[in-house]
Amino acid sequence: MSVTVRVPAKVNVQLAVGAARPDGFHPLANVFLAVGLYDEITVTPADELRVTCDGPDADQVPLDGTNLAARAAQALAERYGRSPDVHLHIAKDIPVAGGMAGGSADGAGALVACDALWQTGAPRDELLEICAELGSDVPFSLVGGAALGIGRGEQLTPLEVGGTFHWVFAMARRGLSTPAVFREFDRLGEGTDIPEPVASGELLAALAKGDPDALAAAVSNDLQPAALSLFPELAATLAAGRAAGALTALVSGSGPTTAFLVRDPESAAAVAQALLASGTCRTVRTASGPAPGATVAGR
Ligand SMILES: C[C@](O)(CO)[C@H](O)COP(=O)(O)OP(=O)(O)OC[C@H]1O[C@@H](n2ccc(N)nc2=O)[C@H](O)[C@@H]1O
Numbered sequence: 001m002s003v004t005v006r007v008p009a010k011v012n013v014q015l016a017v018g019a020a021r022p023d024g025f026h027p028l029a030n031v032f033l034a035v036g037l038y039d040e041i042t043v044t045p046a047d048e049l050r051v052t053c054d055g056p057d058a059d060q061v062p063l064d065g066t067n068l069a070a071r072a073a074q075a076l077a078e079r080y081g082r083s084p085d086v087h088l089h090i091a092k093d094i095p096v097a098g099g100m101a102g103g104s105a106d107g108a109g110a111l112v113a114c115d116a117l118w119q120t121g122a123p124r125d126e127l128l129e130i131c132a133e134l135g136s137d138v139p140f141s142l143v144g145g146a147a148l149g150i151g152r153g154e155q156l157t158p159l160e161v162g163g164t165f166h167w168v169f170a171m172a173r174r175g176l177s178t179p180a181v182f183r184e185f186d187r188l189g190e191g192t193d194i195p196e197p198v199a200s201g202e203l204l205a206a207l208a209k210g211d212p213d214a215l216a217a218a219v220s221n222d223l224q225p226a227a228l229s230l231f232p233e234l235a236a237t238l239a240a241g242r243a244a245g246a247l248t249a250l251v252s253g254s255g256p257t258t259a260f261l262v263r264d265p266e267s268a269a270a271v272a273q274a275l276l277a278s279g280t281c282r283t284v285r286t287a288s289g290p291a292p293g294a295t296v297a298g299r
């Protein structure tokens with residue numbers, strides 16, 4: 001008996017960041033959009049808790065107890081007083097350390113998979129609570145679609161989306177550490193007045209309407225200057241995508257993956273090809289959103 005769960009990546013269409021809180025986390029107005037790039041997590045009973053991973057970035061994924069999928073299984077087992085002895089296999093398609101919530105997807109996926117395998121019947125609110133303990137992005141990986149995250153990004157309100165948005169993603173030649181990007185944000189903001197993060201009304205209206213031009217005009221990412229400061233070569237990738245006709249170009253979350261909003265799948269293919277030809281990235285992928293959250297794909 002095994003259970004497989006499919007979980008999407010995310011792009012942040014708005015990431016407003018406030019000044020660091022006393023606990024070191026930053027208050028956010030984080031507008032998440034799940035996109036159709038997926039990791040699949042398969043859980044099978046085993047003699048001990050063990051993680052395996054395959055996919056193009058598999059060699060960068062830790063297979064010990066620090067893996068978010070292992071931590072999710074441990075957390076659920078502890079709550080229900082049972083043994084966490086399972087084999088978790090991650091079929092990884094989401095770039096690692098790319099700002100697309102790949103590890104978070106695996107955490108949410110393992111939680112849903114173990115919940116189904118063990119038939120714990122945990123209420124959704126309890127699963128979301130465990131997700132929030134695992135990381136700020138993990139609750140969104142569970143729910144998918146589109147949502148506004150406040151607090152450190154874990155307090156979610158689902159958002160209406162009136163259409164499908166088409167994207168091209170350019171994967172960089174190395175990763176960026178999320179804490180390092182937040183630290184660079186702090187350094188760049190030293191001595192300035194950092195406003196409270198608020199969601200943009202124009203952006204929420206554009207999502208609700210399903211209007212790519214309006215969304216392109218409203219996207220923003222307060223972590224982008226910090227990501228560019230640590231990874232200056234990303235400026236050339238953003239420029240190449242804009243020159244190829246993307247409606248807008250931005251760093252996805254803490255980066256270094258860059259995201260390009262386009263009008264339709266044909267433009268996605270053209271922008272993807274131009275980005276690859278520019279030589280400014282490792283690889284490109286196209287995907288559209290919103291995509292559903294963690295979903296049992298097979299038993
Ligand atoms: C950049 C985003 O991906 C945007 O969605 C998230 O804010 C990061 O979410 P995540 O990777 O799940 O982050 P966590 O595992 O909760 O935290 C990793 C580290 O990121 C920083 N962090 C994260 C979230 C937040 N609101 N403020 C922060 O300063 C902290 O240094 C923290 O130690």
Ligand SMILES: Nc1ncnc2c1ncn2[C@@H]1O[C@H](COP(=O)(O)OP(=O)(O)OP(=O)(O)O)[C@@H](O)[C@H]1O
Pocket residue numbers: 060061062066067068069090095096097098099100101102103104106107137176178253254255
């Ligand atoms: N299941 C996992 N998959 C990938 N990385 C993991 C996993 N579990 C733990 N990690 C660790 O987390 C680090 C960040 O990887 P991840 O792919 O989650 O980054 P990210 O997509 O930039 O995250 P986010 O967008 O949530 O900030 C990795 O370098 C790795 O050490």
